Amino acid sequence: MAVVDVSHIVKSFADKVVVDDLSFSVAQGEIFGLIGPNGAGKTTTIRMMMDVIKPDSGELTILGEKLSEATKNSLGYMPEERGLYKKLSVLESIVYLASLKGMDKHLAREKADEMLNHTGMLDSKRKKIEELSKGMAQIIQLIVTIIHNPQLVILDEPFSGLDPVNTELLKGMLADLRNQGKAVILSTHQMNQVEELCDRILMINNGQAVLYGDLSEIKSRYRGNSVLLDCIGELGDIPGVTTKRTHKGYIELILDGKTTPQQVLAHLVSCGLVINRFEVATPSLNEIFLKEVGKKHE
Amino acid sequence: MNKTLLIFRHEFLHMIKRKGFIIMTLIVPVLALLAIGVFQLISKTVEPPVIETTTIGYVDESGGFDQYTTQGDIELVHFDTPHEAMVALINGDVSEYFVIPSDYISTGVINRYTLEKEVETSPIIATVIKNFLTSNLLSGKVPPETIYRIEAPLDLVVTRLTETGEVATEQGGYGNVIIPGIFSLLLALSLMLSSIYMIQGLGDEKESRLVEVLLSSVSSRQLLVGKVLGLGAAGLVQVVIWLASAPLLLRLASASFGGFISAIQIPANFIILGIVYFVLGYLLFAALSVGIGAISPNAREGQQLSMIYTLFIYVPLWFSSLLFIFPNSPIWVVLTIFPVTAPVAAMLRLGVSDIAAWELAVSIAVLVLSIIGILFLAIRAFRIYLLMYGKRPNWGDIIQNLKSG
Numbered sequence: 001m002a003v004v005d006v007s008h009i010v011k012s013f014a015d016k017v018v019v020d021d022l023s024f025s026v027a028q029g030e031i032f033g034l035i036g037p038n039g040a041g042k043t044t045t046i047r048m049m050m051d052v053i054k055p056d057s058g059e060l061t062i063l064g065e066k067l068s069e070a071t072k073n074s075l076g077y078m079p080e081e082r083g084l085y086k087k088l089s090v091l092e093s094i095v096y097l098a099s100l101k102g103m104d105k106h107l108a109r110e111k112a113d114e115m116l117n118h119t120g121m122l123d124s125k126r127k128k129i130e131e132l133s134k135g136m137a138q139i140i141q142l143i144v145t146i147i148h149n150p151q152l153v154i155l156d157e158p159f160s161g162l163d164p165v166n167t168e169l170l171k172g173m174l175a176d177l178r179n180q181g182k183a184v185i186l187s188t189h190q191m192n193q194v195e196e197l198c199d200r201i202l203m204i205n206n207g208q209a210v211l212y213g214d215l216s217e218i219k220s221r222y223r224g225n226s227v228l229l230d231c232i233g234e235l236g237d238i239p240g241v242t243t244k245r246t247h248k249g250y251i252e253l254i255l256d257g258k259t260t261p262q263q264v265l266a267h268l269v270s271c272g273l274v275i276n277r278f279e280v281a282t283p284s285l286n287e288i289f290l291k292e293v294g295k296k297h298e
Numbered sequence: 299m300n301k302t303l304l305i306f307r308h309e310f311l312h313m314i315k316r317k318g319f320i321i322m323t324l325i326v327p328v329l330a331l332l333a334i335g336v337f338q339l340i341s342k343t344v345e346p347p348v349i350e351t352t353t354i355g356y357v358d359e360s361g362g363f364d365q366y367t368t369q370g371d372i373e374l375v376h377f378d379t380p381h382e383a384m385v386a387l388i389n390g391d392v393s394e395y396f397v398i399p400s401d402y403i404s405t406g407v408i409n410r411y412t413l414e415k416e417v418e419t420s421p422i423i424a425t426v427i428k429n430f431l432t433s434n435l436l437s438g439k440v441p442p443e444t445i446y447r448i449e450a451p452l453d454l455v456v457t458r459l460t461e462t463g464e465v466a467t468e469q470g471g472y473g474n475v476i477i478p479g480i481f482s483l484l485l486a487l488s489l490m491l492s493s494i495y496m497i498q499g500l501g502d503e504k505e506s507r508l509v510e511v512l513l514s515s516v517s518s519r520q521l522l523v524g525k526v527l528g529l530g531a532a533g534l535v536q537v538v539i540w541l542a543s544a545p546l547l548l549r550l551a552s553a554s555f556g557g558f559i560s561a562i563q564i565p566a567n568f569i570i571l572g573i574v575y576f577v578l579g580y581l582l583f584a585a586l587s588v589g590i591g592a593i594s595p596n597a598r599e600g601q602q603l604s605m606i607y608t609l610f611i612y613v614p615l616w617f618s619s620l621l622f623i624f625p626n627s628p629i630w631v632v633l634t635i636f637p638v639t640a641p642v643a644a645m646l647r648l649g650v651s652d653i654a655a656w657e658l659a660v661s662i663a664v665l666v667l668s669i670i671g672i673l674f675l676a677i678r679a680f681r682i683y684l685l686m687y688g689k690r691p692n693w694g695d696i697i698q699n700l701k702s703g
Contacts, residue, residue, distance in 0.1 A: 050510070050513065051513070052513045052684065077511060078511075079511060083507050084508060084511075096304075100301060100512065
């Protein structure tokens with residue numbers, strides 16, 4: 001069963017269609033990247049999933065049913081930045097927001113201690129939220145989001161403003177969630193994080209799906225007909241290679257479209273070259289993103 | 299625990315821990331205790347002041363006004379001519395003087411001379427001159443007791459009876475007005491303060507996007523009903539503390555000050571109705587503030603918009619002096635039934651006169667219905683305008699959206 005199942009949802013504000021016939025699903029045990037430029041409709045989609053706003057049309061189910069009080073308890077949401085009571089202490093914030101997810105307060109306190117200890121923030125539990133650094137507050141927010149053991153975790157730009165140490169901490173926590181079989185939706189601009197963490201993605205632009213599916217499959221779909229080579233020895237003419245471009249530390253070989261990278265590799269090996277690197281060139285997600293978003297602007 | 303109850307509990311605890319709320323709640327008993335303490339301290343350490351005798355000169359051109367020259371603390375000194383009296387006034391021997399002309403009996407005119415600029419003659423001086431003239435005119439013609447009675451013919455003692463002819467437990471008078479008057483003023487201030495807190499809290503939650511986290515756990519209805527009830531409960535705590543401390547403070551004050559203070563009473567029906575109106579007032583203004591908080595992009599704009607209804611809180615207080623003169627004017631009926639003015643108006647009226655049972659029933663019913671209706675609209679508005687950060691919709695859009703839902 002899909003944890004999230006979105007089918008043909010549409011949402012307009014005034015006369016502007018913000019989400020236009022969007023469909024996707026998120027499965028258990030996967031990190032799902034929701035990506036797109038500013039104003040693409042990511043946050044509106046998330047808000048509809050959380051029942052903060054209702055779609056004009058289309059169906060949306062969470063854990064197999066329409067969002068209810070019970071399903072809300074199985075959901076964890078972390079908005080971009082802030083989202084905590086500034087004047088409350090760390091522990092009070094965690095316990096109150098956990099209790100709203102149906103968690104017993106005593107249990108919430110115990111779990112909060114455990115998670116604060118795990119993230120090295122136990123000493124800060126009596127501090128007010130406003131006394132914390134942005135990175136620390138972000139970690140507290142993630143604790144608030146996952147303390148009640150939700151089946152679905154939605155994170156909106158979780159890496160913004162985090163230092164490298166906290167970024168690694170957060171990545172570790174997300175990996176743990178996936179390993180526990182949770183579904184995680186990651187809405188972000190940071191393509192390197194998506195590439196590193198996500199199993200599947202949905203790229204949206206102007207409210208419409210641009211790319212949807214398995215990340216590695218999408219990347220292979222965008223794979224170009226070139227290979228990257230770093231070798232010792234004279235290259236000479238290589239059958240099936242139309243152009244050679246020299247870059248710092250490697251040479252890019254553009255193939256003619258009929259020749260496969262395996263045939264090129266076989267030729268290079270047969271020539272007796274010492275090959276340090278041979279890589280089928282794959283565009284980064286960032287390049288795919290720019291290409292797809294650029295297409296729409298053309 | 300029910301999620302509405304969890305929000306109620308959180309909002310209630312958050313409210314009663316606020317410095318402003320604590321100060322507002324404790325300031326009344328603390329100030330009263332301080333006043334009593336200071337009075338007792340002063341009364342023990344300070345000698346009673348020596349009352350200075352005022353000397354007033356007079357010239358009797360009519361004749362026969364030579365007795366009763368001591369009137370309380372005022373001494374009347376006779377001068378033969380107006381010139382002598384004037385010299386004494388300029389030299390400071392007398393504070394003023396008056397002349398009884400020879401035709402006084404036929405005209406009644408008395409000429410008074412003073413160095414002070416006055417709007418009119420002080421009532422004390424006028425009474426002294428009147429009593430001096432009356433006493434001398436009647437001297438020897440009627441017994442001294444009769445003269446005294448003519449000077450002070452009336453000491454009105456009013457007793458209020460019940461419909462069965464028994465002496466009513468609640469006798470009215472200014473003593474009855476004091477506590478309801480103070481409470482209505484305090485209620486007005488508390489309502490103002492609580493509206494500010496509610497709008498501030500909602501504005502902060504919207505601006506920090508915390509509201510989205512909350513709505514990922516609870517519904518708009520649970521959130522807003524919890525908030526409004528939390529504020530109402532805080533109002534209840536406040537009024538109970540004040541009402542509980544009032545009899546003790548009155549007893550202490552009465553023992554210290556005596557006199558008028560000992561006449562202060564808490565009207566019997568005031569305790570129950572006072573609490574009812576206090577709590578309903580809190581709930582109404584909390585619901586209104588939630589509505590304003592819902593359509594405002596931030597706390598600052600919300601507070602400006604809230605002026606629309608917070609000003610109404612003070613309307614009954616502006617007209618409170620008229621209440622003593624026209625306690626049964628229809629305007630008071632309107633103010634008691636109109637929900638925004640009802641809590642303060644009803645509390646004020648409880649001290650001055652009786653409020654008809656039907657009026658109370660209608661007033662409370664209108665208040666309760668208003669709270670429910672406003673809360674219902676506020677929840678709708680909250681859902682529609684929740685995601686508006688930094689942009690306020692115009693009133694036409696708001697009404698249109700509330701209709702279409």
